[in-house]
Amino acid sequence: MSETSASKGGFGAWALDPKRRGAMLVAPALIILFVMNIFPLLWSFGLSFFNYKASSPRVPSFRGLSNYERVLTDEKTWERFQTTAVIVGSSVLLQLIVGFLLALMFAKVFPMRRIVLMLVLTPMMLSFVSVGVFFKLFYEPTFGIVSYVMNIFMTDKFVMLGSPGGAIAGIVIADAWMWSPFVMLLVLAGLVSVPKYLYEAAEIDRASSWRIFWTITFPYIKSLLLLAILFRTIETFKLFDIVYIITEGGPGSSTETIAVFLYRNAFQFFQTSRSAALAYIVLFIVIVLTNLYLYAVNRREEEVT
């Protein structure tokens, strides 16, 4: 076939030449990656040094680091970081607890285990938007199921998202509901990797079940737990969809995470350059977290081998 196309000449033959066939095959992916990811990334990095507003036809002028300065000195930014930290902290903690308990449950063999396991894993496979919509409906004060159940026990009308604390709890619960199965999967992997003979040896050593857990089980799941914490921290730090759908950052700005704040600034107030600067600060934090994560992964690999 290559002969016939070579005799015909033309672009097809040129492109299918074995010398450049590989490059030609990856080219489309590379082009898309560049156009859709790398170029916007670099462009926005450039923008963060100008005073560009996407809503204004004015020609932007170079402002140096002033956008970074303004973002970092803005009290609002720090408030949003605090809100994010509260949501990340409580959500990851809740995910760890629930995920860990689920893993302990699924480490044992019981009837219908596979089916129950599959059901427990479903939240993780849903899209953020559908999870957000579900929970918005659950929390809905007039006909939501959560409000309905709470109203049975309470005299006042229960409005989950009415107070800052309630709204944060609502988001944390939705996020934890979605991602606890992920923590469970990681912990379960650790639990099943413990060789059975170690448990038997520990029993022979007359260790109590509590001690068996701390000296045998925990060392095996320790690094996986760390992975789960880091991975979930990175992901929750960027939490946007669920918050935007359930509370839109409200009431007030009490659930406005850094991602929602960024979105607002960029696409509602059109402070494009300032948002780009903030986005780069967030990116930096995520990169630091990611490197911690990779470090943990490598350590786990070393331990296991």
Next chain:
Amino acid sequence: MSNLKVDNLRRNYGSVEALDGMSFDVAEGEFFCLLGPSSSGKTTTLRAIAGLEELAGGAVHFSGQDVTEAPVQGRGMSMIFQTFALYPHLSVEANLAHPLRRSGASSADVKKRVDEVSELLRVTHTLKRKPSTLSGGEQQRVAIGRAIVGRPKLLLLDEPLTNLDAKLRHEMRAEFKRLHRELGMTMLYATPDQLEALTMGERVGVIKDGKVVAIGAPRDLYQHPGDTYVAQMVGSPPINFLSATGSGDNQVELPFLGLPVAAPGVASGQSVTLGLRPHDISLAGGGSSRATRFPAKIHLTEPLGDVTVIDVTARETGMKMVLREEIAAKYNVGDDIEIAFDPEDLHVFDPSTGARLGNGATQKN
């Protein structure tokens, strides 16, 4: 006084009977070996005694108490696993200290015991290291150390030498004997290797299909095997089995011999299986009786250094014999030789049941 009494243990995996009425007693301070081929139920027996197996029936009595339902932790026994089962994430020191942590001993006491044990087993230099950095022999000794550090009354050993090379196995056999002498604890040792059972055991229980078929001192089992199974389990190279027919009262006829030989307990016309140890066959010298000398052809030789195992054929009957190396060196494969045996050395068995006939039958337990 019987220290450990294993009574009619039953355990099945699906339709397979792993333990089919396993019974034996071990006296206090005794070194008792369970000898049997793989999957005959040795490991299951030890695990059942330790409490790691669910039993379908039977009882385990230890130090006068019924411990069949007792938790593993409360039995006062220790076990060495075939795979050593060291804690891979803990240092050797922490591995050795693990059984002591529970009893609320002070850390000084723990350290003292760990030091004593590591000295006894010569692993002091490895204390700070992780088990995976140790050689097989060192790991083995650490596993022994962890098993004895809590001063158990009974030590269960599940094929502890299987994963070691031949030289280490030899050293460790001596080590186990030394430990048994120095610590004086009761030891129950499971092995598929007749050499280990014979060299270490004060008594040996031969296992077949989940039950003990013979118990005795190694020497008795070797010299008076109660049946063909025990005869071929004990002794290396394995015993030769020859088919023969009774040619009159108390004598048999062998196809490769011209004259009948004495075999007590055999009736005329009865077909029997004769057992003849390779070590009991020798080159025919001037003194050997005419009746038991016969020509044979060398088929195969296996030099073992000091001795050579020789496969010979006599009138289409194959058998193994052992000659000292300097004598065996004079012969080649294909040579014809004259060999002989002493009729006293014949073991006579019933071919259908395998049971020993005539004199010297050991009492079956």
